[in-house]
Amino acid sequence: MVVSSVASSEPILTRALIERAMEARGNRALLLIDLGVPRNVDPSVAGLYNVYLYNIDDLQEIVEQNKKARAAEIPRAEALVDEHVAKFLTWQAGVSTTAVLAGLRQRLAAEREAFLAERAAEFAHLPEADRARVAKMLDEFLDRVLLDPVEKLRGERELRRKLQNLEALRDLFHLDTGKP
Numbered sequence: 370m371v372v373s374s375v376a377s378s379e380p381i382l383t384r385a386l387i388e389r390a391m392e393a394r395g396n397r398a399l400l401l402i403d404l405g406v407p408r409n410v411d412p413s414v415a416g417l418y419n420v421y422l423y424n425i426d427d428l429q430e431i432v433e434q435n436k437k438a439r440a441a442e443i444p445r446a447e448a449l450v451d452e453h454v455a456k457f458l459t460w461q462a463g464v465s466t467t468a469v470l471a472g473l474r475q476r477l478a479a480e481r482e483a484f485l486a487e488r489a490a491e492f493a494h495l496p497e498a499d500r501a502r503v504a505k506m507l508d509e510f511l512d513r514v515l516l517d518p519v520e521k522l523r524g525e526r527e528l529r530r531k532l533q534n535l536e537a538l539r540d541l542f543h544l545d546t547g548k549p
Contacts, residue, residue, distance in 0.1 A: 374404035380411040387414045402428070462531050469535045470519055472544040477515070481507050 375381055382401065387410075391399060396419050401411040403424040415422040423431075485492075485504060492500050522538075525531040537543065 370400040370402070372402045372404065373409040375409050377405065377409060378407060380409055380413065382410040384411050384413045384417070387411075387417060387420060391417060391420065412417060462535075465535050466522060466531065469538050469544060470515075470522070473538060473542055474515070476510075476542050477511050478508075481511065 371382070373382060382403075387399070387401075394403070398421065401410050401414065401422045403422065403486065406425065408424060410422055410424075412422070414420055429483045440445065481504070485507070522531065522534055525534065
């Protein structure tokens with residue numbers, strides 16, 4: 370590769386000079402970049418075998434082509450970014466859903482415990498095994514009540530609606546699970 374940028378009124382790299390250089394190089398490819406104004410390389414060398422000549426105008430054209438190619442890729446890059454943002458928001462909503470549902474289960478379990486504690490005197494005559502069965506039945510009841518809303522919330526595809534539903538659950542049940 371030869372880069373030339375010399376202030377000269379005549380080409381300094383002539384066809385004869387380049388032909389001798391190519392012969393000495395065994396005709397291996399030679400890239401000539403002429404940045405001189407006026408030109409430093411005789412334009413006729415471009416016709417030689419395995420000689421590639423580019424001047425400042427050619428480079429400007431290449432730059433413009435590269436700019437156009439990059440500009441054409443912008444929509445594709447934006448679509449890729451949008452896709453990954455959507456995936457991240459969906460993942461984040463899933464994390465929020467899990468946190469809210471865990472908080473709701475904890476809240477309902479605490480309410481069940483408080484309910485049973487308030488009514489402990491009413492169950493005092495029952496054997497411990499029967500009291501444990503009542504507590505287990507209440508747990509099963511809570512699971513049954515929560516099953517449909519939990520499945521609906523997890524199955525919700527529209528992100529905005531899912532997040533609104535999560536906020537509604539937080540507000541309704543005073544869940545301070547913190548927003549992930």
